[in-house]
Amino acid sequence: MTAFWSSFAGGFLGTLVMTTMMRGAAELGLTRMDLAFLLGTSVTDNRRKAKALGYLFHFVLGVGFAILYGALFTIIGWSSWWLGALIGAAQALFTATVLVNVLLPVVHPRMATPDTAANDIALIEPPGFLMLNYGRNSFLITLLAHVAYGAIVGAVVRI
Amino acid sequence: MRCDRYAAIEDYAAIGDGRTVALVSREGAIDWLCLPNIDSPSVFAAILDRDRGGTFVLQPSIPFESSRRYVADTNVLETTFTTSRGSVRVTDALLLPDDHLEPMRELARAIDGVSGTVPLGCRFEPRFNYGAAAPQWTSRHGVPVAAWEAEALALSMWNAGAPQIAGDALTSQFEVREGERAMITMSTAYAEPLILPSRDGVELRLRRTIDFWRDWVSAHTYDGRWSDMVHRSALALKLMIFAPSGASAAAPTTSLPEDVGGQRNWDYRFCWIRDSNFAIDALLQIGCYDEAHSLFWWFMHATALTEPKLHVLYRLDGGLGRGEYDLPLTGYKDSRPVRVGNSAVEQTQLDIYGALFETAWLYSEGHHTIDRDTGRVLARIADYVCTIWRCPDSGIWEVRNGPFHFTHSKAMCWAALDRAVRLAERGEVPARHIDRWRREAAEITRFIEERCWSDRCRSYSRVAGSDDVDASLLMLPTIRYDANPARVVTTIDAIDRELREGDFVYRYRADDGVPGGEGCFLNCSFWLVSALARTGRVDQAAALMERLVARANDVGLYAEEVDPSTGAFLGNFPQALVHLALIEAAVAVGSRQ
Numbered sequence: 001m002t003a004f005w006s007s008f009a010g011g012f013l014g015t016l017v018m019t020t021m022m023r024g025a026a027e028l029g030l031t032r033m034d035l036a037f038l039l040g041t042s043v044t045d046n047r048r049k050a051k052a053l054g055y056l057f058h059f060v061l062g063v064g065f066a067i068l069y070g071a072l073f074t075i076i077g078w079s080s081w082w083l084g085a086l087i088g089a090a091q092a093l094f095t096a097t098v099l100v101n102v103l104l105p106v107v108h109p110r111m112a113t114p115d116t117a118a119n120d121i122a123l124i125e126p127p128g129f130l131m132l133n134y135g136r137n138s139f140l141i142t143l144l145a146h147v148a149y150g151a152i153v154g155a156v157v158r159i
Numbered sequence: 160m161r162c163d164r165y166a167a168i169e170d171y172a173a174i175g176d177g178r179t180v181a182l183v184s185r186e187g188a189i190d191w192l193c194l195p196n197i198d199s200p201s202v203f204a205a206i207l208d209r210d211r212g213g214t215f216v217l218q219p220s221i222p223f224e225s226s227r228r229y230v231a232d233t234n235v236l237e238t239t240f241t242t243s244r245g246s247v248r249v250t251d252a253l254l255l256p257d258d259h260l261e262p263m264r265e266l267a268r269a270i271d272g273v274s275g276t277v278p279l280g281c282r283f284e285p286r287f288n289y290g291a292a293a294p295q296w297t298s299r300h301g302v303p304v305a306a307w308e309a310e311a312l313a314l315s316m317w318n319a320g321a322p323q324i325a326g327d328a329l330t331s332q333f334e335v336r337e338g339e340r341a342m343i344t345m346s347t348a349y350a351e352p353l354i355l356p357s358r359d360g361v362e363l364r365l366r367r368t369i370d371f372w373r374d375w376v377s378a379h380t381y382d383g384r385w386s387d388m389v390h391r392s393a394l395a396l397k398l399m400i401f402a403p404s405g406a407s408a409a410a411p412t413t414s415l416p417e418d419v420g421g422q423r424n425w426d427y428r429f430c431w432i433r434d435s436n437f438a439i440d441a442l443l444q445i446g447c448y449d450e451a452h453s454l455f456w457w458f459m460h461a462t463a464l465t466e467p468k469l470h471v472l473y474r475l476d477g478g479l480g481r482g483e484y485d486l487p488l489t490g491y492k493d494s495r496p497v498r499v500g501n502s503a504v505e506q507t508q509l510d511i512y513g514a515l516f517e518t519a520w521l522y523s524e525g526h527h528t529i530d531r532d533t534g535r536v537l538a539r540i541a542d543y544v545c546t547i548w549r550c551p552d553s554g555i556w557e558v559r560n561g562p563f564h565f566t567h568s569k570a571m572c573w574a575a576l577d578r579a580v581r582l583a584e585r586g587e588v589p590a591r592h593i594d595r596w597r598r599e600a601a602e603i604t605r606f607i608e609e610r611c612w613s614d615r616c617r618s619y620s621r622v623a624g625s626d627d628v629d630a631s632l633l634m635l636p637t638i639r640y641d642a643n644p645a646r647v648v649t650t651i652d653a654i655d656r657e658l659r660e661g662d663f664v665y666r667y668r669a670d671d672g673v674p675g676g677e678g679c680f681l682n683c684s685f686w687l688v689s690a691l692a693r694t695g696r697v698d699q700a701a702a703l704m705e706r707l708v709a710r711a712n713d714v715g716l717y718a719e720e721v722d723p724s725t726g727a728f729l730g731n732f733p734q735a736l737v738h739l740a741l742i743e744a745a746v747a748v749g750s751r752q
Contacts (some may be wrong), residue, residue: 032463032477048529112403113261114195118177118234119255119371121449123456125404125477133476135464 003159010156011066014149015059021145031135033127033142038100041124042108061159065091066153074159081129084154085147092146096130164209165492166190168415168728169712171206172227172236173395176253176368177402179264180411182206182732183236183251183714185225188219194310195264195349197401197411198475202285202312202347207414207497208488213286217249217268217343220280220332229714232393233372235365236714245275247335254364255371262313262346267365270319271343272335279335281343283314284328289486289499293327303329309350317342317358318471318530377627380446381742383749384701388708391715392738393445396438397471399735401475405453406430406461407438408475410719410731416494417720417730421675426483426496426501427719427731429472430461433555434736436514436521441742443525455522459533462515466536467543469515471508471557472501479504506553507562512544513571517638519587529587534697538589541579545592545599549606562673564623566611567601567631574638576600604642612646618653619646621667628653629667633686636693637743651690659687660723662706676727679718680727681707685740689747697751704748708741717741 025031037047038063040054069087073079100147107114112122131138171182171190181203182191190205190212205213216224219242227238235252247270254265270279287296287307292307294312303322305312316322318341334551335341344361346354356364372394381389399408402748409431414424435458442451461477462469470479482504485496519537529537548569551562572749576596583590610623621629635647658665663679664687684707691700710726711717717737719730 011706026463029464032460033297050531051532084485112405114403115256116177116402118175118375118397118400118402120402121453122405123453125457125460128476133478137225137418 003074003157004067006156006158007066007070007153008063010070010153011063012059013156014066014152015062018062018145018149018153019055019058020101021148022141025137025141025145031138031141033131033134033138035100038104038111038124038127041110042104045110045123062149066157069150069153070159072156073154073157077159079154079157079159081151081155084157085151087154088146088148088150089143091150092139093144095146096142100127100131101129161536168491168718168730168732171732172229172712172714173398173411173716173733174234174236174251174253175398175399175411176255176264177364177397179253180398181251181253181266182412185227185238185378187216187225187238187240189215189251189266191412192266193411194312194347194456196403196475197399197408198348200288201290202310204286204288204290206412207486207491208290210288210489211286212323214278214282214284214489215266215285215345216282217270217444218280219247220278220719227714229391230369230392231373231395232376232390233369234398235369235372239273240277242275242277245337245553246273247271247277248273248281250365252365252368256368256370257364259360260354261360261364262356263349263351264347265356265361265364266345266347267342267361267453268344269340269365270335270336272339274337276334276336279319279339280332281316281319281331281333282328283322283330283345285312286327289497290488296324296329299353299355303412304353305329311347311348311353313353313355315342315344315346315356315358315361319343378446381444381746383745384752385704385708385741385745387748389445389745391711393441393447395716395733395738396441396735397450398733400450400454401430404476405450406473406477407435407454407458408736409434409736410734412731413499414494414497415491415718415729415731417530417677418494418675419492419729420494422494422496423503423673423675423677424490424496424498425503425731426498426711427734428475429501429504430457430475431472432462432469433514434459434739436518437736437739439518440521441739443521444746445742448525451522451525452527455518457575458515458518459536463536467540469511469540471503471511475659477536479526487533488607496536499658503553503557505558507550508557509548509550509552509568510555510565510571512540513574513578513638515540516575516582520578520582523582523585523587524563524679530583534582534588537579537582538592541596542590542592544572544575544579545595548599548603556666556671558671560670564610565629565631566607566619566621566623567629567634567708569611569623570632570635570638570640573600573603573607573640576603577639608642608646616653616657618650621669625669627667627669628657630654630658630664630680630683631666633683633690636690637686648694651687651694655687658683662710663705663721663723679723681717681734681737682719685737685744689740689746692744692747692751697748700748701752704744739751
């Protein structure tokens with residue numbers, strides 16, 4: 001149970017830091033990437049509701065992933081902040097190349113794909129490879145935010 | 160038929176699929192197509208270099224006459240070739256995808272025998288990367304494939320002869336008899352495997368493409384006096400809306416010259432902030448609510464990186480525009496340079512802030528709520544306008560010898576703050592600085608009335624302190640600048656008197672820092688129609704509108720400019736701003752008759 005609850009706590013804290021970093025980067029004009037917005041608009045086209053729901057989804061996902069991290073640490077028998085950071089970097093790579101770039105446009109009802117044509121109207125442009133459509137710094141910021149998330153989870157989890 | 164090896168610009172028609180646009184000449188030549196997107200490098204660019212650009216010609220191999228039209232209420236083109244041995248009808252379309260496995264982009268050319276037996280020739284000569292790279296030819300299951308790096312084009316032919324590869328071109332000769340139907344399809348791929356379509360699949364998608372366009376037009380609400388031209392303009396605009404992002408390109412071409420043989424050749428495959436404003440206005444007026452909604456979302460997303468400062472133009476994917484560079488092409492009728500990219504991106508143009516707020520206002524008027532975050536962004540931009548409106552800029556016409564204190568730019572800054580106040584009063588934008596916005600709007604009005612009025616011309620002047628007039632001031636009634644209505648009326652009269660030639664209106668007569676002359680900007684003519692209608696001269700406006708709609712080409716399209724002495728089209732084609740201005744003018748006149 002210690003691993004579970006410490007993963008839960010680490011996930012919550014890590015997601016808080018990650019979300020703040022990404023939101024802060026957007027406010028500084030470094031990227032147009034907004035994961036909460038992307039997640040939230042999958043269920044509503046009301047921008048305000050989308051962001052609120054998106055933050056909720058993001059926290060649920062963040063805690064869920066932290067529990068997976070905790071399970072992985074338990075299996076291999078040790079944990080550390082740098083191992084968490086490494087897994088976070090891998091997760092960022094997966095997020096930017098597969099999850100957001102390939103999978104999200106397929107399931108997101110309001111996101112375009114590069115093949116969207118005149119007979120379809122999308123509200124959100126596709127992120128593109130490494131999310132570069134949202135600004136050239138998007139991947140770097142995503143990577144740093146996920147590394148921070150992973151490091152926090154790795155540091156907090158007790159097995 | 161073809162004069163000095165280049166077709167006239169008005170001899171082209173446009174087909175598209177919401178991702179890219181092809182120009183088809185009256186003679187059956189596809190002389191412009193970029194793949195996979197509107198702003199990608201070209202595979203056919205013979206319109207910019209007859210020898211090196213690449214083309215896809217399908218026409219009778221004996222002398223012919225041609226006539227054409229769009230299939231009613233669609234962006235599918237029908238060209239009928241009449242020869243001494245009979246006639247055929249060629250249907251050209253960029254096919255829309257359905258829910259099945261189909262090529263990334265797909266160009267269909269269906270040939271129907273109408274009478275007799277007509278010999279035809281097909282010449283498929285792609286040149287990749289703006290004419291720089293010849294294709295490598297291979298064959299897949301008997302289908303010829305032209306490839307270069309990550310791009311590939313497959314030419315599937317049914318009842319259209321046996322293809323022969325000679326040099327860089329593929330050719331085919333065949334005959335079509337009355338009642339027969341042949342089909343040629345170019346399927347394309349970029350960074351993914353080619354999909355080779357079946358004939359049944361192509362025929363099905365062609366039918367569905369026609370059905371989609373008809374359904375789209377039938378959903379429009381406009382039913383006024385010039386409904387045919389308004390619908391054609393809407394269809395042309397829809398071609399220029401880049402569906403993967405919702406952004407609207409100013410035109411699908413680059414470097415069609417404003418002055419044949421001259422240097423005024425620009426790349427218009429970008430989304431200009433001010434054009435977005437006009438587009439949202441026009442789309443809402445004709446009932447294209449979804450497109451307007453999508454464009455506004457793109458608009459707010461694209462500007463998020465740079466706000467409160469806005470760039471003049473953005474790439475269609477929302478990124479910042481590239482700088483300019485020249486291509487080693489001869490240019491349309493030796494009009495060099497052929498440019499890619501647009502350095503106007505580096506200019507300061509204050510009118511775009513007015514365009515942004517007008518867009519937000521129209522969006523709000525269209526019963527869409529502006530969310531809290533967007534409202535906060537708009538408030539920051541309004542504050543920014545308060546700090547920059549006193550600066551000179553390059554103006555709506557993007558002059559390259561500025562900056563100046565353009566009256567139009569000041570008026571648009573006034574419009575920005577006026578709309579900000581209205582939005583704040585409605586609760587859509589935080590009202591904390593509303594008094595400052597009111598105060599600065601009044602200051603702008605004072606600047607315009609004191610420094611931008613010419614007693615000699617009895618007109619607002621082009622720039623503060625001058626006696627030149629400028630067609631951009633025809634927009635004053637549209638943005639509801641009402642500090643002195645009598646002055647607005649006499650300004651319209653002065654523009655009519657000094658810039659009009661026949662039915663057409665020049666932008667200005669002053670030097671703009673670019674060598675060479677230019678034609679009359681067609682949007683200015685339609686702006687004159689709107690301005691006349693909005694100032695109560697509706698009959699005069701309607702008469703001018705009648706004459707202007709008659710100056711479209713045979714399929715209802717306009718280029719950016721026209722040579723007033725010959726009626727020849729100049730500049731990029733088809734041009735969104737002209738079609739937007741046509742819709743606005745039709746609505747302005749129609750709503751007052």
